Amino acid sequence: MDAAAAARQAEVGLDFPREWIEFTDPSDDQHVIRADLTWLLSRWTCVFGSACHGIIAGRAEEGCCSHGAFFTDADDENRVKSAAAKLTPQTWQHYRRGFKNYTEMDSVDGEKPARRTATQHEDGPCVFLNDADFPAGGGCALHAQALRDGVHPLAYKPDVCWQLPVRREQDWTKRPDGTKFLLSTLTEFDRRGWGPGGHDLDWWCTSSPDAHVGGEPLFQSYAAELTALIGPEAYAELARLCERRFAAGLVAPHPATLAAQRAEETAPDPAAPDRAKPKKRGGREPASPPGEA
Structure with missing residues:
Protein backbone atom coordinates (compact mmCIF):
# COMPACT_ATOMS: atom_id res chain seq x y z
CA MET A 1 0.00 0.00 0.00
CA ASP A 2 1.47 3.38 -1.01
CA ALA A 3 1.53 6.43 1.27
CA ALA A 4 -1.53 8.06 -0.30
CA ALA A 5 -3.64 4.90 0.01
CA ALA A 6 -2.53 4.46 3.61
CA ALA A 7 -3.43 8.08 4.35
CA ARG A 8 -6.88 7.63 2.82
CA GLN A 9 -7.41 4.52 4.92
CA ALA A 10 -6.37 6.41 8.06
CA GLU A 11 -8.99 9.15 7.61
CA VAL A 12 -11.51 9.32 10.42
CA GLY A 13 -15.24 8.98 9.80
CA LEU A 14 -17.40 11.98 9.02
CA ASP A 15 -19.80 11.58 11.94
CA PHE A 16 -18.59 11.93 15.51
CA PRO A 17 -19.58 13.96 18.61
CA ARG A 18 -18.96 17.69 18.34
CA GLU A 19 -19.09 20.54 20.81
CA TRP A 20 -20.81 23.76 19.80
CA ILE A 21 -21.10 27.21 21.31
CA GLU A 22 -23.53 29.99 20.39
CA PHE A 23 -23.15 33.66 21.23
CA THR A 24 -24.31 37.08 20.08
CA ASP A 25 -21.93 39.32 18.17
CA PRO A 26 -20.91 42.08 20.64
CA SER A 27 -21.13 44.63 17.82
CA ASP A 28 -24.52 43.52 16.42
CA ASP A 29 -27.35 42.05 18.48
CA GLN A 30 -28.97 40.75 15.28
CA HIS A 31 -25.96 38.57 14.51
CA VAL A 32 -25.51 35.25 16.29
CA ILE A 33 -22.48 33.00 15.81
CA ARG A 34 -22.75 29.24 16.21
CA ALA A 35 -19.25 27.76 16.32
CA ASP A 36 -18.01 24.17 16.13
CA LEU A 37 -15.48 24.00 18.98
CA THR A 38 -14.42 20.49 18.01
CA TRP A 39 -13.18 21.87 14.70
CA LEU A 40 -11.88 25.25 15.87
CA LEU A 41 -9.87 23.64 18.68
CA SER A 42 -8.46 20.94 16.41
CA ARG A 43 -4.81 20.96 15.36
CA TRP A 44 -5.57 21.00 11.65
CA THR A 45 -3.06 22.91 9.53
CA CYS A 46 -2.47 23.19 5.79
CA VAL A 47 0.20 20.69 4.73
CA PHE A 48 0.33 21.69 1.05
CA GLY A 49 3.70 20.79 -0.40
CA SER A 50 4.65 18.51 2.47
CA ALA A 51 2.21 15.89 3.79
CA CYS A 52 -0.64 16.74 1.38
CA ASP A 73 -20.07 37.20 -6.15
CA ALA A 74 -18.90 40.27 -8.08
CA ASP A 75 -16.73 41.46 -5.18
CA ASP A 76 -14.91 38.15 -5.24
CA GLU A 77 -14.32 38.46 -9.00
CA ASN A 78 -13.10 42.04 -8.74
CA ARG A 79 -10.67 41.22 -5.93
CA VAL A 80 -9.06 38.42 -7.94
CA LYS A 81 -9.02 40.59 -11.06
CA SER A 82 -7.08 43.29 -9.22
CA ALA A 83 -4.66 40.76 -7.76
CA ALA A 84 -4.06 39.01 -11.09
CA ALA A 85 -3.14 42.35 -12.64
CA LYS A 86 -0.08 42.37 -10.36
CA LEU A 87 1.21 39.09 -11.81
CA THR A 88 3.73 38.79 -14.62
CA PRO A 89 5.08 35.88 -16.71
CA GLN A 90 7.97 35.78 -14.24
CA THR A 91 5.67 35.23 -11.24
CA TRP A 92 2.81 33.33 -12.90
CA GLN A 93 3.85 30.24 -14.84
CA HIS A 94 0.62 30.00 -16.87
CA TYR A 95 0.26 33.72 -17.39
CA ARG A 96 -2.86 34.88 -19.21
CA ARG A 97 -3.85 38.45 -19.78
CA GLY A 98 -7.48 39.48 -19.34
CA PHE A 99 -10.14 38.30 -16.88
CA LYS A 100 -12.03 36.29 -19.51
CA ASN A 101 -8.84 34.46 -20.48
CA TYR A 102 -8.09 33.14 -16.99
CA THR A 103 -11.71 32.46 -16.01
CA GLU A 104 -14.46 30.45 -17.67
CA MET A 105 -18.14 29.68 -17.31
CA ASP A 106 -19.24 26.45 -15.69
CA SER A 107 -22.08 25.30 -13.45
CA VAL A 108 -22.10 24.36 -9.79
CA ASP A 109 -25.36 22.41 -9.92
CA GLY A 110 -25.40 21.40 -13.58
CA ALA A 118 -9.93 28.51 -15.60
CA THR A 119 -7.87 25.33 -15.64
CA GLN A 120 -4.58 24.81 -17.41
CA HIS A 121 -6.18 22.14 -19.59
CA GLU A 122 -9.38 20.10 -19.68
CA ASP A 123 -8.49 17.98 -16.64
CA GLY A 124 -7.03 20.85 -14.58
CA PRO A 125 -5.34 22.04 -12.43
CA CYS A 126 -6.21 25.68 -11.71
CA VAL A 127 -4.54 28.14 -14.05
CA PHE A 128 -3.04 30.01 -11.07
CA LEU A 129 -1.11 26.97 -9.83
CA ASN A 130 2.63 27.18 -10.45
CA ASP A 131 4.65 23.95 -10.66
CA ALA A 132 6.87 23.14 -7.71
CA ASP A 133 10.03 23.79 -9.75
CA PHE A 134 8.88 27.14 -11.18
CA PRO A 135 11.66 29.72 -10.56
CA ALA A 136 9.34 32.12 -8.71
CA GLY A 137 8.10 29.31 -6.49
CA GLY A 138 5.45 26.62 -6.63
CA GLY A 139 1.87 26.82 -5.45
CA ALA A 155 -6.88 39.73 0.11
CA TYR A 156 -5.96 38.23 -3.30
CA LYS A 157 -7.39 34.71 -3.51
CA PRO A 158 -10.95 33.60 -4.41
CA ASP A 159 -13.27 33.32 -1.41
CA VAL A 160 -13.56 29.54 -1.58
CA CYS A 161 -9.76 29.17 -1.61
CA TRP A 162 -8.94 31.23 1.47
CA GLN A 163 -11.96 30.04 3.44
CA LEU A 164 -11.17 26.33 3.07
CA PRO A 165 -11.37 24.24 5.14
CA LEU A 182 -28.57 36.40 11.14
CA LEU A 183 -27.11 33.05 12.19
CA SER A 184 -23.50 32.46 11.10
CA THR A 185 -22.42 28.84 11.53
CA LEU A 186 -18.71 28.04 11.51
CA THR A 187 -17.72 24.41 11.09
CA GLU A 188 -15.51 21.96 9.24
CA PHE A 189 -15.56 21.83 5.44
CA ASP A 190 -15.43 18.06 5.28
CA ARG A 191 -15.90 15.85 2.22
CA ASP A 210 -1.59 13.78 8.57
CA ALA A 211 -2.98 17.33 8.57
CA HIS A 212 -3.75 17.59 12.29
CA VAL A 213 -0.20 18.47 13.25
CA GLY A 214 -0.43 22.22 13.79
CA GLY A 215 1.48 23.93 16.55
CA GLU A 216 -1.61 25.86 17.67
CA GLU A 225 -9.81 34.16 8.00
CA LEU A 226 -12.27 33.84 10.88
CA THR A 227 -12.14 37.59 11.47
CA ALA A 228 -12.97 38.18 7.81
CA LEU A 229 -15.90 35.76 8.07
CA ILE A 230 -17.60 37.09 11.21
CA GLY A 231 -16.01 40.46 12.00
CA PRO A 232 -13.35 41.58 14.49
CA GLU A 233 -15.55 41.97 17.57
CA ALA A 234 -17.22 38.60 17.05
CA TYR A 235 -13.86 36.94 16.46
CA ALA A 236 -12.44 38.44 19.66
CA GLU A 237 -15.33 36.93 21.61
CA LEU A 238 -14.95 33.61 19.78
CA ALA A 239 -11.25 33.50 20.65
CA ARG A 240 -11.99 34.27 24.31
CA LEU A 241 -14.53 31.46 24.51
CA CYS A 242 -12.23 29.04 22.66
CA GLU A 243 -9.38 29.80 25.06
CA ARG A 244 -11.62 29.16 28.07
CA ARG A 245 -12.84 25.87 26.61
CA PHE A 246 -9.33 24.82 25.66
CA ALA A 247 -8.14 25.47 29.23
CA ALA A 248 -11.02 23.43 30.65
CA GLY A 249 -10.52 20.53 28.23
CA LEU A 250 -12.77 19.47 25.39
CA VAL A 251 -15.44 16.85 25.91
CA ALA A 252 -15.44 16.02 22.17
CA PRO A 253 -12.00 16.61 20.62
CA HIS A 254 -11.53 16.00 16.90
CA PRO A 255 -10.69 12.31 16.32
CA ALA A 256 -8.12 13.16 13.64
CA THR A 257 -6.29 15.39 16.12
CA LEU A 258 -6.37 12.60 18.70
CA ALA A 259 -5.03 10.12 16.14
CA ALA A 260 -2.19 12.47 15.22
CA GLN A 261 -1.32 12.97 18.89
CA ARG A 262 -1.28 9.21 19.51
CA ALA A 263 0.99 8.71 16.51
CA GLU A 264 3.36 11.38 17.80
CA GLU A 265 3.44 9.86 21.28
CA THR A 266 4.26 6.38 19.97
CA ALA A 267 6.79 7.48 17.36
CA PRO A 268 10.40 6.61 18.21
CA ASP A 269 12.49 9.49 19.49
CA PRO A 270 15.34 10.04 16.99
CA ALA A 271 17.43 11.59 19.74
CA ALA A 272 17.07 8.60 22.06
CA PRO A 273 19.73 5.86 22.06
CA ASP A 274 18.89 2.84 19.93
CA ARG A 275 18.56 -0.01 22.41
CA ALA A 276 17.43 -2.54 19.83
CA LYS A 277 20.81 -3.03 18.13
CA PRO A 278 23.27 -5.47 19.71
CA LYS A 279 26.47 -4.03 21.09
CA LYS A 280 29.98 -5.29 20.48
CA ARG A 281 32.25 -5.79 23.40
CA GLY A 282 33.55 -2.44 24.50
CA GLY A 283 30.16 -0.81 23.93
CA ARG A 284 30.66 0.21 20.32
CA GLU A 285 28.00 -0.15 17.62
CA PRO A 286 28.50 -3.03 15.16
CA ALA A 287 29.26 -2.07 11.58
CA SER A 288 26.14 -1.19 9.58
CA PRO A 289 24.87 -3.91 7.20
CA PRO A 290 25.29 -3.24 3.46
CA GLY A 291 22.90 -0.54 2.26
CA GLU A 292 22.17 0.81 5.74
CA ALA A 293 23.44 4.18 6.85
Missing part, protein backbone atom coordinates in the same frame (compact mmCIF):
# COMPACT_ATOMS: atom_id res chain seq x y z
CA HIS A 53 -1.73 13.81 -0.79
CA GLY A 54 -4.01 15.83 -3.08
CA ILE A 55 -7.64 15.30 -3.99
CA ILE A 56 -6.84 13.36 -7.18
CA ALA A 57 -4.76 10.19 -7.09
CA GLY A 58 -1.22 10.65 -8.34
CA ARG A 59 -1.43 14.47 -8.28
CA ALA A 60 -0.39 15.29 -4.72
CA GLU A 61 1.57 18.34 -5.87
CA GLU A 62 -1.71 20.04 -6.80
CA GLY A 63 -3.23 19.79 -3.32
CA CYS A 64 -6.83 20.99 -3.54
CA CYS A 65 -6.08 23.13 -6.63
CA SER A 66 -6.92 20.39 -9.13
CA HIS A 67 -10.07 22.23 -10.25
CA GLY A 68 -11.00 25.85 -10.85
CA ALA A 69 -12.45 27.89 -7.98
CA PHE A 70 -16.00 29.21 -8.33
CA PHE A 71 -16.53 32.87 -7.48
CA THR A 72 -19.09 33.76 -4.84
CA GLU A 111 -27.98 24.08 -14.40
CA LYS A 112 -27.19 27.60 -13.18
CA PRO A 113 -24.17 29.17 -14.98
CA ALA A 114 -21.32 30.26 -12.71
CA ARG A 115 -17.88 31.70 -13.38
CA ARG A 116 -14.73 30.14 -11.97
CA THR A 117 -11.00 30.34 -12.46
CA CYS A 140 -0.80 29.47 -5.96
CA ALA A 141 0.55 32.48 -7.85
CA LEU A 142 -2.00 34.74 -6.14
CA HIS A 143 -0.97 33.49 -2.70
CA ALA A 144 2.70 34.08 -3.47
CA GLN A 145 2.01 37.59 -4.79
CA ALA A 146 0.15 38.48 -1.60
CA LEU A 147 3.15 37.42 0.47
CA ARG A 148 5.49 39.45 -1.74
CA ASP A 149 3.22 42.47 -1.26
CA GLY A 150 3.09 41.98 2.50
CA VAL A 151 -0.64 41.32 2.69
CA HIS A 152 -2.64 38.32 3.84
CA PRO A 153 -3.44 35.87 0.98
CA LEU A 154 -7.18 36.26 1.62
CA VAL A 166 -13.70 26.40 7.27
CA ARG A 167 -17.33 26.26 6.25
CA ARG A 168 -19.50 29.28 6.98
CA GLU A 169 -23.24 29.11 6.48
CA GLN A 170 -25.47 32.15 7.00
CA ASP A 171 -29.26 32.19 7.33
CA TRP A 172 -31.79 34.66 8.63
CA THR A 173 -33.61 32.89 11.45
CA LYS A 174 -36.83 33.72 13.27
CA ARG A 175 -37.17 33.36 17.03
CA PRO A 176 -40.42 32.21 18.67
CA ASP A 177 -41.28 35.83 19.44
CA GLY A 178 -41.04 36.73 15.75
CA THR A 179 -37.75 38.64 15.89
CA LYS A 180 -35.14 37.79 13.27
CA PHE A 181 -31.38 37.40 13.48
CA ARG A 192 -19.62 16.54 2.20
CA GLY A 193 -18.96 20.25 1.73
CA TRP A 194 -18.03 19.50 -1.88
CA GLY A 195 -21.43 17.94 -2.55
CA PRO A 196 -21.91 14.31 -3.67
CA GLY A 197 -18.55 14.37 -5.46
CA GLY A 198 -16.72 14.97 -2.19
CA HIS A 199 -16.92 11.30 -1.36
CA ASP A 200 -14.92 10.55 -4.51
CA LEU A 201 -11.93 12.70 -3.56
CA ASP A 202 -8.85 10.52 -3.32
CA TRP A 203 -7.90 12.16 0.00
CA TRP A 204 -9.21 15.02 2.09
CA CYS A 205 -7.21 16.80 4.74
CA THR A 206 -9.78 17.65 7.42
CA SER A 207 -10.36 13.96 8.15
CA SER A 208 -6.70 13.00 7.97
CA PRO A 209 -4.38 12.78 10.98
CA PRO A 217 -5.37 25.31 17.52
CA LEU A 218 -7.21 26.29 14.36
CA PHE A 219 -9.00 29.27 15.89
CA GLN A 220 -5.58 30.86 16.37
CA SER A 221 -3.86 29.82 13.14
CA TYR A 222 -6.93 30.93 11.13
CA ALA A 223 -7.52 34.15 13.08
CA ALA A 224 -7.39 36.35 9.96
Whole structure:
Protein backbone atom coordinates (compact mmCIF):
# COMPACT_ATOMS: atom_id res chain seq x y z
CA MET A 1 0.00 0.00 0.00
CA ASP A 2 1.47 3.38 -1.01
CA ALA A 3 1.53 6.43 1.27
CA ALA A 4 -1.53 8.06 -0.30
CA ALA A 5 -3.64 4.90 0.01
CA ALA A 6 -2.53 4.46 3.61
CA ALA A 7 -3.43 8.08 4.35
CA ARG A 8 -6.88 7.63 2.82
CA GLN A 9 -7.41 4.52 4.92
CA ALA A 10 -6.37 6.41 8.06
CA GLU A 11 -8.99 9.15 7.61
CA VAL A 12 -11.51 9.32 10.42
CA GLY A 13 -15.24 8.98 9.80
CA LEU A 14 -17.40 11.98 9.02
CA ASP A 15 -19.80 11.58 11.94
CA PHE A 16 -18.59 11.93 15.51
CA PRO A 17 -19.58 13.96 18.61
CA ARG A 18 -18.96 17.69 18.34
CA GLU A 19 -19.09 20.54 20.81
CA TRP A 20 -20.81 23.76 19.80
CA ILE A 21 -21.10 27.21 21.31
CA GLU A 22 -23.53 29.99 20.39
CA PHE A 23 -23.15 33.66 21.23
CA THR A 24 -24.31 37.08 20.08
CA ASP A 25 -21.93 39.32 18.17
CA PRO A 26 -20.91 42.08 20.64
CA SER A 27 -21.13 44.63 17.82
CA ASP A 28 -24.52 43.52 16.42
CA ASP A 29 -27.35 42.05 18.48
CA GLN A 30 -28.97 40.75 15.28
CA HIS A 31 -25.96 38.57 14.51
CA VAL A 32 -25.51 35.25 16.29
CA ILE A 33 -22.48 33.00 15.81
CA ARG A 34 -22.75 29.24 16.21
CA ALA A 35 -19.25 27.76 16.32
CA ASP A 36 -18.01 24.17 16.13
CA LEU A 37 -15.48 24.00 18.98
CA THR A 38 -14.42 20.49 18.01
CA TRP A 39 -13.18 21.87 14.70
CA LEU A 40 -11.88 25.25 15.87
CA LEU A 41 -9.87 23.64 18.68
CA SER A 42 -8.46 20.94 16.41
CA ARG A 43 -4.81 20.96 15.36
CA TRP A 44 -5.57 21.00 11.65
CA THR A 45 -3.06 22.91 9.53
CA CYS A 46 -2.47 23.19 5.79
CA VAL A 47 0.20 20.69 4.73
CA PHE A 48 0.33 21.69 1.05
CA GLY A 49 3.70 20.79 -0.40
CA SER A 50 4.65 18.51 2.47
CA ALA A 51 2.21 15.89 3.79
CA CYS A 52 -0.64 16.74 1.38
CA HIS A 53 -1.73 13.81 -0.79
CA GLY A 54 -4.01 15.83 -3.08
CA ILE A 55 -7.64 15.30 -3.99
CA ILE A 56 -6.84 13.36 -7.18
CA ALA A 57 -4.76 10.19 -7.09
CA GLY A 58 -1.22 10.65 -8.34
CA ARG A 59 -1.43 14.47 -8.28
CA ALA A 60 -0.39 15.29 -4.72
CA GLU A 61 1.57 18.34 -5.87
CA GLU A 62 -1.71 20.04 -6.80
CA GLY A 63 -3.23 19.79 -3.32
CA CYS A 64 -6.83 20.99 -3.54
CA CYS A 65 -6.08 23.13 -6.63
CA SER A 66 -6.92 20.39 -9.13
CA HIS A 67 -10.07 22.23 -10.25
CA GLY A 68 -11.00 25.85 -10.85
CA ALA A 69 -12.45 27.89 -7.98
CA PHE A 70 -16.00 29.21 -8.33
CA PHE A 71 -16.53 32.87 -7.48
CA THR A 72 -19.09 33.76 -4.84
CA ASP A 73 -20.07 37.20 -6.15
CA ALA A 74 -18.90 40.27 -8.08
CA ASP A 75 -16.73 41.46 -5.18
CA ASP A 76 -14.91 38.15 -5.24
CA GLU A 77 -14.32 38.46 -9.00
CA ASN A 78 -13.10 42.04 -8.74
CA ARG A 79 -10.67 41.22 -5.93
CA VAL A 80 -9.06 38.42 -7.94
CA LYS A 81 -9.02 40.59 -11.06
CA SER A 82 -7.08 43.29 -9.22
CA ALA A 83 -4.66 40.76 -7.76
CA ALA A 84 -4.06 39.01 -11.09
CA ALA A 85 -3.14 42.35 -12.64
CA LYS A 86 -0.08 42.37 -10.36
CA LEU A 87 1.21 39.09 -11.81
CA THR A 88 3.73 38.79 -14.62
CA PRO A 89 5.08 35.88 -16.71
CA GLN A 90 7.97 35.78 -14.24
CA THR A 91 5.67 35.23 -11.24
CA TRP A 92 2.81 33.33 -12.90
CA GLN A 93 3.85 30.24 -14.84
CA HIS A 94 0.62 30.00 -16.87
CA TYR A 95 0.26 33.72 -17.39
CA ARG A 96 -2.86 34.88 -19.21
CA ARG A 97 -3.85 38.45 -19.78
CA GLY A 98 -7.48 39.48 -19.34
CA PHE A 99 -10.14 38.30 -16.88
CA LYS A 100 -12.03 36.29 -19.51
CA ASN A 101 -8.84 34.46 -20.48
CA TYR A 102 -8.09 33.14 -16.99
CA THR A 103 -11.71 32.46 -16.01
CA GLU A 104 -14.46 30.45 -17.67
CA MET A 105 -18.14 29.68 -17.31
CA ASP A 106 -19.24 26.45 -15.69
CA SER A 107 -22.08 25.30 -13.45
CA VAL A 108 -22.10 24.36 -9.79
CA ASP A 109 -25.36 22.41 -9.92
CA GLY A 110 -25.40 21.40 -13.58
CA GLU A 111 -27.98 24.08 -14.40
CA LYS A 112 -27.19 27.60 -13.18
CA PRO A 113 -24.17 29.17 -14.98
CA ALA A 114 -21.32 30.26 -12.71
CA ARG A 115 -17.88 31.70 -13.38
CA ARG A 116 -14.73 30.14 -11.97
CA THR A 117 -11.00 30.34 -12.46
CA ALA A 118 -9.93 28.51 -15.60
CA THR A 119 -7.87 25.33 -15.64
CA GLN A 120 -4.58 24.81 -17.41
CA HIS A 121 -6.18 22.14 -19.59
CA GLU A 122 -9.38 20.10 -19.68
CA ASP A 123 -8.49 17.98 -16.64
CA GLY A 124 -7.03 20.85 -14.58
CA PRO A 125 -5.34 22.04 -12.43
CA CYS A 126 -6.21 25.68 -11.71
CA VAL A 127 -4.54 28.14 -14.05
CA PHE A 128 -3.04 30.01 -11.07
CA LEU A 129 -1.11 26.97 -9.83
CA ASN A 130 2.63 27.18 -10.45
CA ASP A 131 4.65 23.95 -10.66
CA ALA A 132 6.87 23.14 -7.71
CA ASP A 133 10.03 23.79 -9.75
CA PHE A 134 8.88 27.14 -11.18
CA PRO A 135 11.66 29.72 -10.56
CA ALA A 136 9.34 32.12 -8.71
CA GLY A 137 8.10 29.31 -6.49
CA GLY A 138 5.45 26.62 -6.63
CA GLY A 139 1.87 26.82 -5.45
CA CYS A 140 -0.80 29.47 -5.96
CA ALA A 141 0.55 32.48 -7.85
CA LEU A 142 -2.00 34.74 -6.14
CA HIS A 143 -0.97 33.49 -2.70
CA ALA A 144 2.70 34.08 -3.47
CA GLN A 145 2.01 37.59 -4.79
CA ALA A 146 0.15 38.48 -1.60
CA LEU A 147 3.15 37.42 0.47
CA ARG A 148 5.49 39.45 -1.74
CA ASP A 149 3.22 42.47 -1.26
CA GLY A 150 3.09 41.98 2.50
CA VAL A 151 -0.64 41.32 2.69
CA HIS A 152 -2.64 38.32 3.84
CA PRO A 153 -3.44 35.87 0.98
CA LEU A 154 -7.18 36.26 1.62
CA ALA A 155 -6.88 39.73 0.11
CA TYR A 156 -5.96 38.23 -3.30
CA LYS A 157 -7.39 34.71 -3.51
CA PRO A 158 -10.95 33.60 -4.41
CA ASP A 159 -13.27 33.32 -1.41
CA VAL A 160 -13.56 29.54 -1.58
CA CYS A 161 -9.76 29.17 -1.61
CA TRP A 162 -8.94 31.23 1.47
CA GLN A 163 -11.96 30.04 3.44
CA LEU A 164 -11.17 26.33 3.07
CA PRO A 165 -11.37 24.24 5.14
CA VAL A 166 -13.70 26.40 7.27
CA ARG A 167 -17.33 26.26 6.25
CA ARG A 168 -19.50 29.28 6.98
CA GLU A 169 -23.24 29.11 6.48
CA GLN A 170 -25.47 32.15 7.00
CA ASP A 171 -29.26 32.19 7.33
CA TRP A 172 -31.79 34.66 8.63
CA THR A 173 -33.61 32.89 11.45
CA LYS A 174 -36.83 33.72 13.27
CA ARG A 175 -37.17 33.36 17.03
CA PRO A 176 -40.42 32.21 18.67
CA ASP A 177 -41.28 35.83 19.44
CA GLY A 178 -41.04 36.73 15.75
CA THR A 179 -37.75 38.64 15.89
CA LYS A 180 -35.14 37.79 13.27
CA PHE A 181 -31.38 37.40 13.48
CA LEU A 182 -28.57 36.40 11.14
CA LEU A 183 -27.11 33.05 12.19
CA SER A 184 -23.50 32.46 11.10
CA THR A 185 -22.42 28.84 11.53
CA LEU A 186 -18.71 28.04 11.51
CA THR A 187 -17.72 24.41 11.09
CA GLU A 188 -15.51 21.96 9.24
CA PHE A 189 -15.56 21.83 5.44
CA ASP A 190 -15.43 18.06 5.28
CA ARG A 191 -15.90 15.85 2.22
CA ARG A 192 -19.62 16.54 2.20
CA GLY A 193 -18.96 20.25 1.73
CA TRP A 194 -18.03 19.50 -1.88
CA GLY A 195 -21.43 17.94 -2.55
CA PRO A 196 -21.91 14.31 -3.67
CA GLY A 197 -18.55 14.37 -5.46
CA GLY A 198 -16.72 14.97 -2.19
CA HIS A 199 -16.92 11.30 -1.36
CA ASP A 200 -14.92 10.55 -4.51
CA LEU A 201 -11.93 12.70 -3.56
CA ASP A 202 -8.85 10.52 -3.32
CA TRP A 203 -7.90 12.16 0.00
CA TRP A 204 -9.21 15.02 2.09
CA CYS A 205 -7.21 16.80 4.74
CA THR A 206 -9.78 17.65 7.42
CA SER A 207 -10.36 13.96 8.15
CA SER A 208 -6.70 13.00 7.97
CA PRO A 209 -4.38 12.78 10.98
CA ASP A 210 -1.59 13.78 8.57
CA ALA A 211 -2.98 17.33 8.57
CA HIS A 212 -3.75 17.59 12.29
CA VAL A 213 -0.20 18.47 13.25
CA GLY A 214 -0.43 22.22 13.79
CA GLY A 215 1.48 23.93 16.55
CA GLU A 216 -1.61 25.86 17.67
CA PRO A 217 -5.37 25.31 17.52
CA LEU A 218 -7.21 26.29 14.36
CA PHE A 219 -9.00 29.27 15.89
CA GLN A 220 -5.58 30.86 16.37
CA SER A 221 -3.86 29.82 13.14
CA TYR A 222 -6.93 30.93 11.13
CA ALA A 223 -7.52 34.15 13.08
CA ALA A 224 -7.39 36.35 9.96
CA GLU A 225 -9.81 34.16 8.00
CA LEU A 226 -12.27 33.84 10.88
CA THR A 227 -12.14 37.59 11.47
CA ALA A 228 -12.97 38.18 7.81
CA LEU A 229 -15.90 35.76 8.07
CA ILE A 230 -17.60 37.09 11.21
CA GLY A 231 -16.01 40.46 12.00
CA PRO A 232 -13.35 41.58 14.49
CA GLU A 233 -15.55 41.97 17.57
CA ALA A 234 -17.22 38.60 17.05
CA TYR A 235 -13.86 36.94 16.46
CA ALA A 236 -12.44 38.44 19.66
CA GLU A 237 -15.33 36.93 21.61
CA LEU A 238 -14.95 33.61 19.78
CA ALA A 239 -11.25 33.50 20.65
CA ARG A 240 -11.99 34.27 24.31
CA LEU A 241 -14.53 31.46 24.51
CA CYS A 242 -12.23 29.04 22.66
CA GLU A 243 -9.38 29.80 25.06
CA ARG A 244 -11.62 29.16 28.07
CA ARG A 245 -12.84 25.87 26.61
CA PHE A 246 -9.33 24.82 25.66
CA ALA A 247 -8.14 25.47 29.23
CA ALA A 248 -11.02 23.43 30.65
CA GLY A 249 -10.52 20.53 28.23
CA LEU A 250 -12.77 19.47 25.39
CA VAL A 251 -15.44 16.85 25.91
CA ALA A 252 -15.44 16.02 22.17
CA PRO A 253 -12.00 16.61 20.62
CA HIS A 254 -11.53 16.00 16.90
CA PRO A 255 -10.69 12.31 16.32
CA ALA A 256 -8.12 13.16 13.64
CA THR A 257 -6.29 15.39 16.12
CA LEU A 258 -6.37 12.60 18.70
CA ALA A 259 -5.03 10.12 16.14
CA ALA A 260 -2.19 12.47 15.22
CA GLN A 261 -1.32 12.97 18.89
CA ARG A 262 -1.28 9.21 19.51
CA ALA A 263 0.99 8.71 16.51
CA GLU A 264 3.36 11.38 17.80
CA GLU A 265 3.44 9.86 21.28
CA THR A 266 4.26 6.38 19.97
CA ALA A 267 6.79 7.48 17.36
CA PRO A 268 10.40 6.61 18.21
CA ASP A 269 12.49 9.49 19.49
CA PRO A 270 15.34 10.04 16.99
CA ALA A 271 17.43 11.59 19.74
CA ALA A 272 17.07 8.60 22.06
CA PRO A 273 19.73 5.86 22.06
CA ASP A 274 18.89 2.84 19.93
CA ARG A 275 18.56 -0.01 22.41
CA ALA A 276 17.43 -2.54 19.83
CA LYS A 277 20.81 -3.03 18.13
CA PRO A 278 23.27 -5.47 19.71
CA LYS A 279 26.47 -4.03 21.09
CA LYS A 280 29.98 -5.29 20.48
CA ARG A 281 32.25 -5.79 23.40
CA GLY A 282 33.55 -2.44 24.50
CA GLY A 283 30.16 -0.81 23.93
CA ARG A 284 30.66 0.21 20.32
CA GLU A 285 28.00 -0.15 17.62
CA PRO A 286 28.50 -3.03 15.16
CA ALA A 287 29.26 -2.07 11.58
CA SER A 288 26.14 -1.19 9.58
CA PRO A 289 24.87 -3.91 7.20
CA PRO A 290 25.29 -3.24 3.46
CA GLY A 291 22.90 -0.54 2.26
CA GLU A 292 22.17 0.81 5.74
CA ALA A 293 23.44 4.18 6.85
